[in-house]
Amino acid sequence: MTIIDKPVVIDMGRVEDWTITSLRKACAKNHISGYTKMEKSQLVEEVKKLFAKVVGEQS
Incomplete structure (x- = not known):
């Protein structure tokens, strides 16, 4: 079995x-x-910071 590394895209709408x-x-x-x-x-700014942190950790 081969596992293909593809990003998962989740549409969560605009924060x-x-x-x-x-x-x-x-x-x-x-x-x-x-x-x-x-x-x-x-709250919106804090959640955006969380997303930026997660994206930065994945790079």
């Missing part, structure tokens, strides 16, 4: 379109401190 609840869950699961007091724009 800006996520609900505040979804943004907070992402922050909670990734141990972002202070997320409960953040406004939506701040």
Whole structure:
């Protein structure tokens, strides 16, 4: 059996379109401190930082 290394693409939509609840869950699961007091724009920035970190680790 041969396994082909292909990236998996998941369409999660634009982070800006996520609900505040979804943004907070992402922050909670990734141990972002202070997320409960953040406004939506701040949550979006934190989640974008998480994505950038993951992408950077895969490079």
